[in-house]
Amino acid sequence: MYADESYPPYSYVEYGQLKGVYPEIFQKIFSQMPAYSVRMVPVAWKRGLLLLEQGRGFALFPPYMRQEERPYMSYSDPVLTEETAVFCLSEVAAFRKRGQWPDDFAGLRIATNFGFATGGGKFEEMVSHHLLLKDEGPGNRSNILKLLHRRVDCYINDRLSVLWEMDRIYAEFPRLQKTVAIAEMGTIRRENAYLGFTNLNPAQFPFKEDFVLQFNRVLRGMRERGEIAEILLRYQRP
Template identity: 25%
Template sequence: MKKRLFLVLFLGVAPFLMAQKAPLENLHFLTEEFPPYNYVENGQLVGSSPEILAALFTQLKAPQTLQEVKVLPWARAYSQLETDPWACLFSTTKTKEREPLFQWVGPISLARNVVITLASKHLTLAPGVSLAQSNWTFGAVRDDAGEQLLIAHHVPMAQISLTTNALQALEMLNSGRIDAFAYDESVIDWLARSRGWETSRYQVAEVLETGYHYFAFNLKVPAEVIKEFQTALDHFKTTGQYQQILTKFGVVMPHS
């Protein structure tokens, strides 16, 4: 009789436990090549954001591992974030234009989006002249914050050449095919150093926006899942391990 009662109770509780656990299991994590925040090295996903995410997986007892994270071109990953109801994309810059489109967990690191030019060309904006009035040709990664910020600054699309990744745009700048490149300053520096290019060959012509990187979730992800991740991140940021990760990759800590 006791065994039968236990079985009935277990069968009654089991669906509830599975329902409680299911949301975390359903999440799909996406990223791109965006060093030093997230990138592939020797076949492994590394960077400050993956290490933070791995710590959150452990803290939340989530079943996912970094090996399951999909590394995609940014435009493809961004499109999947918009359409997949269980998608999470990192490291995503939270901008005014993007804020209502997704749910956000963070901040996890500082984001400084700039327009760079070749120092040898001595391109500068005269006082009172905007980017839209410059007649420069710009490079940007498709669907990246740089492209969206150029549009927000009223730069005509006819003056913007879109690429699938940052290295393509940087090479276009080096070869003179574009006058300027809009992107995250830290990533530009990392890419230049990794190719043996002197960072002094570039100059910041304009700071588009200083903000933060986040984990961006599809709007259909349950609110309780977002709250779980935010609570876990807030706790993790109080630990020494969080600062160690940022220091390891030369990443600046967010102030909020």
């Protein structure tokens, strides 16, 4: 099972260890699935998608549901609801209305993560018509650093993830907090995140149907007992 290696605090690598909200949730789920032994392997997000698209990987977390863009993938029950937000340089925000996404951001350079379809259909349409520029980067940290060094105007990603990583960067580079101001300019959308499974190569994964049934059953029980919310709370900003 593959995990995004650069999506803190949800799923990330620190000192060679996979950490985060999803690994913690899934480890607890798998401990209640004694018929299965599961290894979670961190990879770059785009590579994880490719492994499922080629039928070489069994599962990947945490995708949003993109049935048209990723017909090779099926999904578990929703695990968490994430909130995608847009963050911009304060000098850019001062001259933009806090309104319609993505129309009010025309002409700007917007950072996104490789393989993340977070901006929506109209955003991609505006990119294709050169009404704004999409600047893809390998992960949260690299894109926030681009924003803090004014190489892009805005960055879109999960709100908790951006705030978490921004706090870590400011602690590491206090000067940046004093010299570069970032403004949160609103929520783009709220979306469920899942455990995604390949639809290809069924002979290699004959246990898939049973695995998904057991996974969903344990997940529902944890949610009903408040265990999912309890894990997420530990990663919230103080």
